[in-house]
Amino acid sequence: MKAQMIQQTTIPQNPAHPAFRRREPAPRAIRSTAFIPLRPEEEGHRQRFGEHVHLFRQGDDATRIYELIDGEVMLYKLLPDGRRQVVELIGPGDVFGISAIPIYECSAETLRAGHAVVHDRAVVERSPDLFRLLSARLQAQFCAMHEHAVLLGRKSALERVASFIMKCVPGRGGYGCPGPGGGDNTINVRLGMTRQEIADYLGLTIETVSRAFSELRRRGIVTIDRQEQVLVNNICRVCKLTGAH
């Protein structure tokens, strides 16, 4: 059983929609199943995980801080009526499980198998070195979240999808991008997320995401093989469509 089943069926995004009133409240206090006892004296405990596993859920006691080594994790929040927003995509090196309150304010679900170093929250807060190490990484994540706020608040559907594709292209589109002429202009990227997950990340519906991909295909900018596999024929053209250049 896939973990994001809650959102599997199409849920109307529009809160004025009558379907919302009929929905069950989102599961808030479900305890994570992937619980492994942590020895506080350790400088972090290694944890392996598979695909589509919850590491913790919105409402769980926020006792651990994770440092992703390998794989991919998404952090999402649910509204009581079932609307979901993926608030952060976590890649190798990123830190997650940070919370300002004693419980997690979002859920963490793995997108791809991998492993993480798990730190006891109390230990992190007592160890300046560890704290510093983890915090350094948060800075980059901070900027990524700012960028994502722009996407969610101000970009059109096509721009959002183009931005998402660019996120999958390493070293391009951001600071230090060689620009047109610099580097290869073609790449094969694996999205690693379903259309529904992408939609929940981009603040769109699954249909709109699908239409955007189709539009890019129609324009000859990308070629889509196995749904998760996108061949970008012209990186710079995608980059221009992001609205950021």
Place this chain on the structure above:
Amino acid sequence: MKAQMIQQTTIPQNPAHPAFRRREPAPRAIRSTAFIPLRPEEEGHRQRFGEHVHLFRQGDDATRIYELIDGEVMLYKLLPDGRRQVVELIGPGDVFGISAIPIYECSAETLRAGHAVVHDRAVVERSPDLFRLLSARLQAQFCAMHEHAVLLGRKSALERVASFIMKCVPGRGGYGCPGPGGGDNTINVRLGMTRQEIADYLGLTIETVSRAFSELRRRGIVTIDRQEQVLVNNICRVCKLTGAH
């Protein structure tokens, strides 16, 4: 002259709109005027500022990290065509000026006069204690940004405005809220932002924000005196409209 003049006139939010093609590119590399030499040996330098002043701009060299003591600051990002998104509202205790790259990825404009402690970025990175101190605060800001992503990605206009009002009500709506019956159900809040700034924060247009306020007024939930002054007649009703409860 107000600093956010760029956005003063109504700019179409829809990127398909012909007006976008006519617009000048956003000012990227304008140097901040509020420059004060910093002595690196100091453990932070106190800086006073007035209302509607830029502390730094998107594209400036990211040499300083700020810790707000008093007042209010907004961080915003501009897209090249002039669309603006306020990515964070900074209150007393919050930290800003963090950047993963050598230049600021957003602009910082004051909303209310106050003062901040300015740290040299290099100093912060060399001083574990200082770094730790500043990072601790970032955790709370991290959660706020996650919450804001939900707002931008999944909430209706009315829910966004209701959420914004609740943000102005201290101690309610979040973790540890006494709920209905606990505490006063009425409060007088000062928004401290123009409709345009609120719109850019909520990912809406100024007209939509205005209509949402009118709707709340029509329903008798709030009373609006001097535009920036909102009397919330029923905190819990506003809270329910946020979509979070």
Place this chain on the structure above:
DNA sequence: CGATTATTTGAAATCGCTCAAGTTGGGTGG
């Protein structure tokens, strides 16, 4: 190869945006 799920596509509805006026409010100068 068939069952099941995920994705795509089409048509209609809707929310928020755009455009265009009108209104309010705060400040200024007579």
Place this chain on the structure above:
DNA sequence: CCACCCAACTTGAGCGATTTCAAATAATCG
């Protein structure tokens, strides 16, 4: 103190991008 001005805000009408609903098609997995 009041008339005027200007910027900020509000309101209305129409439009358009995205959502919703519904159905068809494609991909995946035994």
